[in-house]
Amino acid sequence: MAEPPEPRKVIGTFHKTGSVLWQLICEKAVAEGVFDCWNLTKGPEAPTAEVILSLHAHTTTSLLAEHASPLSPQDRWVVCIRDPRDLVISAAHYHAVTKERWCHVPHKEFAGLTYQEKLNSFGTLSDKLLFEMDNSAGRAIRNMTRMRKELPDDIAHFVKLEHLLEDTGLRAFGDAFAFLGFDPGRIVDLLAIAVECSFFADPSALTRSKHARAGAVAEFTGVFDYSTTRRFEDLFPDSLAVLGYPEDGLSPRVSSQLTGRTDAKGRFWPGRRPQSEYQARIDDLNDRIDALSDRLNKEFRTRQDITRQRNEALETLDRLQHRTASQWIQTLRDRFPGRR
Numbered sequence: 178m179a180e181p182p183e184p185r186k187v188i189g190t191f192h193k194t195g196s197v198l199w200q201l202i203c204e205k206a207v208a209e210g211v212f213d214c215w216n217l218t219k220g221p222e223a224p225t226a227e228v229i230l231s232l233h234a235h236t237t238t239s240l241l242a243e244h245a246s247p248l249s250p251q252d253r254w255v256v257c258i259r260d261p262r263d264l265v266i267s268a269a270h271y272h273a274v275t276k277e278r279w280c281h282v283p284h285k286e287f288a289g290l291t292y293q294e295k296l297n298s299f300g301t302l303s304d305k306l307l308f309e310m311d312n313s314a315g316r317a318i319r320n321m322t323r324m325r326k327e328l329p330d331d332i333a334h335f336v337k338l339e340h341l342l343e344d345t346g347l348r349a350f351g352d353a354f355a356f357l358g359f360d361p362g363r364i365v366d367l368l369a370i371a372v373e374c375s376f377f378a379d380p381s382a383l384t385r386s387k388h389a390r391a392g393a394v395a396e397f398t399g400v401f402d403y404s405t406t407r408r409f410e411d412l413f414p415d416s417l418a419v420l421g422y423p424e425d426g427l428s429p430r431v432s433s434q435l436t437g438r439t440d441a442k443g444r445f446w447p448g449r450r451p452q453s454e455y456q457a458r459i460d461d462l463n464d465r466i467d468a469l470s471d472r473l474n475k476e477f478r479t480r481q482d483i484t485r486q487r488n489e490a491l492e493t494l495d496r497l498q499h500r501t502a503s504q505w506i507q508t509l510r511d512r513f514p515g516r517r
Contacts, residue, residue, distance in 0.1 A: 184251040194259040201374040254333040261318040262397035268314040
């Protein structure tokens with residue numbers, strides 16, 4: 178009886194979704210003899226490699242077929258994803274300064290400018306984000322969304338970069354390594370390696386990394402404005418739901434522009450979910466702010482009234498005191514004529 182085929186272990190990422198982190202983990206695991214690994218960016222799959230590392234949008238099944246054998250029910254994939262809105266921000270910052278060769282190749286569609294030159298030609302961050310959505314970041318988001326749809330849950334385990342960045346308890350890393358089928362002894366070795374490679378263990382590594390930056394989780398909430406939010410929804414209408422990220426997360430900059438359902442420029446804000454719980458919370462918060470504002474205004478007016486009345490009383494008292502003194506002086510002059 179033939180033995181079942183050895184499960185193929187695949188670790189996949191997309192551009193700006195933890196590629197450097199997983200590459201460091203795999204390289205260190207190979208160096209310490211934990212497993213053999215082959216990076217698909219170097220060419221077709223190595224037949225003897227236990228682990229396949231697929232970086233930068235090479236993890237869709239259609240692209241994988243160009244580098245490795247087709248999917249098997251025994252395969253085990255760990256795929257690192259990220260909130261696509263934060264991916265856009267990260268890509269815009271990185272592509273503005275990277276020395277990667279592809280960013281410095283002139284393109285006809287950019288009127289002879291390189292990708293980096295075209296990106297840096299925009300004067301605002303919002304315009305750079307819109308450019309990324311239409312180009313590199315947009316492709317990564319579509320590949321990431323398609324990958325989530327294509328791979329069944331019994332084959333693939335999708336882990337969020339946001340969880341790994343704060344995984345001080347090593348639960349997310351442990352689940353990933355266990356899903357790949359490593360035995361407990363090697364999982365312990367891999368967890369130790371993950372700690373060494375993670376930024377939460379060595380924050381100073383951020384300053385040494387050419388790819389990573391200290392971008393906060395859910396950074397988009399303080400960066401996306403009206404135009405970028407609407408453009409994102411138009412280009413990637415199902416990505417957040419497919420990838421498991423909250424869809425109702427309006428940026429504070431967006432909500433601060435809204436009065437009712439119009440923005441600061443008077444344009445109608447339809448809202449994709451006007452009756453959502455999040456919108457109800459925003460409305461309730463706005464009502465509480467208005468009530469507090471009214472209360473403060475009333476208290477301010479009351480204090481103004483008190484101050485005015487006090488000043489009037491002081492003026493009246495001063496006049497009374499002045500008049501009484503004058504009367505006393507006149508009385509003394511009348512009683513003692515000839516004296517001043």
